Amino acid sequence: MRTVLSSFLGIVIIGFLTQCIVPKKQFDELLAEKVKMEADMLEMQKDIEGLSQKKDSLETALKRTTSDKEAIETELTKTSTKLNDLQADYDKLQTYYNNALNNSGKMTRDLKEQQERLLALQTTLKEASYNNELLEDSLAIREARVKELEDIVAESQKAIKELKDDISKALLNFGSNELSVEQRNGKIYVSLSEQLLFKSSSIQVDAKGKQALEQLASVLKSTPDIHVLIEGHTDNVPIAGKSKYMQDNWDLSVLRATSIVKILVDAGVNPNALTPAGRGEFSPVTPNNSDANKAKNRRTEIIITPDLSKLFTIMEQSTN
Numbered sequence: 001m002r003t004v005l006s007s008f009l010g011i012v013i014i015g016f017l018t019q020c021i022v023p024k025k026q027f028d029e030l031l032a033e034k035v036k037m038e039a040d041m042l043e044m045q046k047d048i049e050g051l052s053q054k055k056d057s058l059e060t061a062l063k064r065t066t067s068d069k070e071a072i073e074t075e076l077t078k079t080s081t082k083l084n085d086l087q088a089d090y091d092k093l094q095t096y097y098n099n100a101l102n103n104s105g106k107m108t109r110d111l112k113e114q115q116e117r118l119l120a121l122q123t124t125l126k127e128a129s130y131n132n133e134l135l136e137d138s139l140a141i142r143e144a145r146v147k148e149l150e151d152i153v154a155e156s157q158k159a160i161k162e163l164k165d166d167i168s169k170a171l172l173n174f175g176s177n178e179l180s181v182e183q184r185n186g187k188i189y190v191s192l193s194e195q196l197l198f199k200s201s202s203i204q205v206d207a208k209g210k211q212a213l214e215q216l217a218s219v220l221k222s223t224p225d226i227h228v229l230i231e232g233h234t235d236n237v238p239i240a241g242k243s244k245y246m247q248d249n250w251d252l253s254v255l256r257a258t259s260i261v262k263i264l265v266d267a268g269v270n271p272n273a274l275t276p277a278g279r280g281e282f283s284p285v286t287p288n289n290s291d292a293n294k295a296k297n298r299r300t301e302i303i304i305t306p307d308l309s310k311l312f313t314i315m316e317q318s319t320n
Contacts, residue, residue, distance in 0.1 A: 083125070090121045163223055191301050225306065228269070230275065233253060234280055252280075
C-alpha cells in the first residue's frame, strides 16, 4: 500500500515536473512507476470481485444447509411415524402371543408363526430406532450449523447498521446536496459530491471536503474488520488541461480516489483496509443529458464492507 501511495504522490510531482525540462531517464522511471501503479490497482479490483463471489457462495451454502435441515426434519417425522406403527404392531403381536400360550395344543403352529413374526418385528423395530437416532444426531448438527451461520450474519448486519448510524451522525453537519449515507446489500455507501471535494478537473481536496473525510475517518479508524473501497466517478465531459499522466476521466477518477485515501490514512485509518479505484464516466447514477445530472455523476463513493472471514471459516469447516 505504501508503494501505491508513493506512486500516486509521484504522479502529482510528475504533473509539476512536466512544466520543466525533465531528463529522459527520470521521465522513463516515472512512467514505469505509473504502469506498476495501474497493475496494482487492477489486482485490488480482482480481490474485491473475489470477495463478492465468496459472499455469494456463502449465501448459497446457507440456503442449501437450511434446505437440508428441512429435508431431515421431514424424514425424521416419517421415521417417527413408522416407528410408532411398528410399535403398535409389536404390541398387538405380543398380545396374540400371550393369548396363544393359554390356548390348547392346536394353537402351536399359529404360535410358532406369531413368534417368528414377533422376532422379525423386533429386529425391524431396533433398526428403525437406530436410524431414528442417526437422523436426530444429523439434524442436531445441521441445526447448530444453521444457527451459527444465522447468528454471524445477524451480528454482521447489526454491526453494519450501527456503523451506518455512527457515520450519519459524524457527517450530520453536511447537506444532502453534498453527501449521502445509505445501506444497501450489506454494505454502506457514502457518496460525496464533487462540489464538496474538488474544483473542476482538480485532484486536490478542498478544505470542507477534507473536514468531511476527517470526520468520516474518526469513525472508520475505530472500526475493525472492515474493507473500504474509494471509487472516483466523473461525467462524460472530457477533462481540461491534459497532461502526460492525466489524459482522460479514467486518470482523473483514479487520482481523486488516491487523494482521498491519503487523507483517510493521515487521519488514522488503517491503510490495509483501504483500496482506491477509478470508474471514470462509465458508472453514472443518471444519464449525462443535463448539467444537473452531470453534477450528480461527478462524485466519489466510499463503499464499506464487513470482514466475512468468520463466515468463510465456517464454510470451509462444513465442506471438510
